[in-house]
Amino acid sequence: MTGDRFLAIAAFLTSATVPADEALVAHQATWDAAAITTYEYRYRKVCDCHRDTPADTIVAVEDGVVIDVHYERDDYVSEMPVNPDEFQWFRTVDDLFSLIATAERSATTLRVSYDEALGYPAYIYIDYDHSLIGDEVELEVLEVRFHD
Numbered sequence: 001m002t003g004d005r006f007l008a009i010a011a012f013l014t015s016a017t018v019p020a021d022e023a024l025v026a027h028q029a030t031w032d033a034a035a036i037t038t039y040e041y042r043y044r045k046v047c048d049c050h051r052d053t054p055a056d057t058i059v060a061v062e063d064g065v066v067i068d069v070h071y072e073r074d075d076y077v078s079e080m081p082v083n084p085d086e087f088q089w090f091r092t093v094d095d096l097f098s099l100i101a102t103a104e105r106s107a108t109t110l111r112v113s114y115d116e117a118l119g120y121p122a123y124i125y126i127d128y129d130h131s132l133i134g135d136e137v138e139l140e141v142l143e144v145r146f147h148d
Contacts, residue, residue: 028097
């Protein structure tokens with residue numbers, strides 16, 4: 001499609017020298033200023049259930065609402081769609097910012113990097129309690145695609 005933009009995270013990560021809350025506010029302002037409400041993003045969530053072969057999750061957002069979700073993985077014959085009744089469990093980029101803000105108040109460990117061009121969270125690692133196993137959240141946004 002014309003006007004599509006693909007943004008990889010590789011070269012656009014924020015340095016860790018800015019305090020987390022200041023980085024969150026600054027990068028969310030960058031994302032908000034871009035006024036992108038219709039987009040698709042691909043992310044990889046790491047968890048113990050499929051650590052060696054995590055599926056990529058593709059979330060389509062229109063006017064700030066999740067409208068489609070599916071999984072892609074090399075060993076799948078085809079994409080696996082997610083039932084629309086389950087879209088509530090998937091996040092928009094704005095929801096990722098909210099996740100980070102909540103984690104800043106409640107997590108034991110929080111590591112975040114941002115895309116410098118558009119400000120969206122490119123990598124998030126949250127461990128809510130070091131004494132618990134399985135409460136961690138780790139995801140990497142691989143690309144964001146949107147239309148002009």
